[in-house]
Structures are given as C-alpha cells and as structure tokens.
Amino acid sequence: MDERRMSHACILSAPTAEEGLRMARRLAQEALCERGGKQPCGRCAACRKVLSDIHPDLITVRRLTDDKGRLRREITVDQIRAVSDDAWVLPNEAPRKVYIISEADRMNTPAQNAALKLLEEPPNGALFLLCVTNPALLLPTVRSRCAQQNSAAGEEAADAESVKLAEGYLRAAASGDRAELIRWSFGQDSLDQRQTQALIEALSQTVTDMLCARRDSLGLSRRQLAEIAALAARCRDYLRVNTGAKHILGLLAADTPLGSGNRG
Numbered sequence: 002m003d004e005r006r007m008s009h010a011c012i013l014s015a016p017t018a019e020e021g022l023r024m025a026r027r028l029a030q031e032a033l034c035e036r037g038g039k040q041p042c043g044r045c046a047a048c049r050k051v052l053s054d055i056h057p058d059l060i061t062v063r064r065l066t067d068d069k070g071r072l073r074r075e076i077t078v079d080q081i082r083a084v085s086d087d088a089w090v091l092p093n094e095a096p097r098k099v100y101i102i103s104e105a106d107r108m109n110t111p112a113q114n115a116a117l118k119l120l121e122e123p124p125n126g127a128l129f130l131l132c133v134t135n136p137a138l139l140l141p142t143v144r145s146r147c148a149q150q151n152s153a154a155g156e157e158a159a160d161a162e163s164v165k166l167a168e169g170y171l172r173a174a175a176s177g178d179r180a181e182l183i184r185w186s187f188g189q190d191s192l193d194q195r196q197t198q199a200l201i202e203a204l205s206q207t208v209t210d211m212l213c214a215r216r217d218s219l220g221l222s223r224r225q226l227a228e229i230a231a232l233a234a235r236c237r238d239y240l241r242v243n244t245g246a247k248h249i250l251g252l253l254a255a256d257t258p259l260g261s262g263n264r265g
C-alpha cells in the first residue's frame with residue numbers, strides 16, 4: 002500500500018474548485034478500486050461508480066443552496082457533524098469510506114473545529130479529502146493533521162502592477178474608513194475585465210502571504226484577512242460568470258470588512 006492509502010486525510014490544493022474535485026475523485030478511485038493496484042484501473046465497477054459519483058461509500062460534501070437556490074457562502078458545522086456521524090457507520094460495499102469536502106476552505110470556524118475533532122480521532126479506514134483553493138484559510142491545527150498535495154498546474158505569480166493595486170485596496174481596508182474604500186474603487190474604474198481578474202488573483206495571493214506571515218499585514222487582523230480572502234473567492238466566482246469589472250469593484254468597496262483603523 003502506498004502512503005496516500007495509509008494517510009487518513011489529505012488537503013488537495015488546486016486553482017479552482019473543479020480541479021480540486023477532479024484530483025479528489027482520482028484519489029477516491031485509487032482508494033476504492035476493486036483491483037487494489039497502485040493506480041486505479043478505471044474499469045472496475047467501483048472505479049466507474051466513483052467517476053459517475055454514485056459510489057455508496059464515496060460521500061461528497063458541497064456548499065448547500067439557500068431557499069432562493071443560491072449557493073451558501075460557507076460549509077456549516079451541521080454538514081461536518083453529518084460526516085462525523087456517517088463515518089462511524091460501516092461501508093456499504095468497499096473496504097473503506099471516502100469523504101470529499103469540496104471547497105473545504107469555505108468551512109466556517111465551527112465547521113473546521115468539528116472537522117478537527119474528526120481528524121484527531123478518525124474512524125477506522127475512513128479517508129478524508131479536503132479540496133481547497135486557499136489552504137491558508139484552514140486552521141493550522143487542521144492543516145497539521147493532513148498530508149498536502151498541490152495540483153501540477155500550481156499558482157502563477159501575480160504581475161507587479163496587480164499586486165500594487167491589491168496593496169492599495171488592502172491599505173484602504175486597513176484604514177477602517179469605508180470612504181477610503183469607495184475612493185479606491187472609483188479610482189480603478191478604467192480596469193477592464195482581464196485586469197480585474199488579475200487584481201483578484203493578486204489580492205488572493207497577497208492575502209495568503211499575509212495570513213502565512215510571509216508579508217506585513219498592514220495592521221489587518223487575521224479574521225479580517227480571512228474574510229477578505231473569502232470575498233476574493235466570491236469575486237473570482239462572479240468573474241467566472243462574466244460579472245462586469247465595475248460590479249466587482251463595487252462589491253470590494255461595499256463588502257470589505259473594515260479594520261479598526263491604525264490601532265495596530
């Protein structure tokens with residue numbers, strides 16, 4: 002058995018939720034394949050069931066939708082508690098159960114604490130695959146319980162111009178003054194779609210660096226940084242469905258959590 006089969010939890014970092022899910026399905030196949038080789042055969046009933054997402058021992062947790070059919074922003078503690086309960090029930094047909102948590106970096110803090118408890122005392126044989134686009138949003142205690150794997154694509158370095166823009170935005174957020182953010186937003190109204198996309202990528206990377214203490218956080222609290230990272234993820238989703246640049250800038254001006262000013 003190779004190492005991945007042994008480890009009970011793995012964080013899969015990918016640039017998009019779809020890519021993360023693809024990586025997780027591949028590992029789930031590896032864990033559930035009836036031939037039990039190093040590589041999944043891709044042909045046995047288990048492999049095929051995994052691919053069509055109908056394997057009874059593969060459980061995928063996703064963000065729920067609200068009563069208006071919109072995706073909720075977070076994965077909740079109830080969803081993780083349901084996983085904990087289920088993980089103690091014996092598998093249906095495979096030798097083990099596999100749990101994929103798609104967008105695990107959207108678990109809120111109570112959900113992450115519930116996940117931590119589960120990872121600290123994992124039921125025998127259960128495998129947990131946590132897909133993330135931003136591993137820094139996971140609690141360090143959760144990260145320390147998991148093996149980590151990055152997608153081959155990796156992250157591209159943000160261009161200097163976009164990083165500068167992102168820094169301007171973060172300084173405005175750190176000022177604790179909404180008017181600063183609105184001024185910043187109006188100042189960027191010449192950005193086109195592609196430049197806005199680059200800005201959001203740069204913002205996401207800069208915030209990750211700040212959360213990992215690779216860069217000065219300009220007095221922004223960890224909580225605020227985590228919320229900004231979540232906001233950036235939302236903007237990325239919106240851009241993917243061609244939401245206009247102006248709308249994104251407006252969102253950044255209106256929805257950014259404000260700091261307490263220059264106290265720190």
Ligand SMILES: [Zn+2]
Nearest residue numbers: 034042045048
């Ligand atoms: Zn197979």
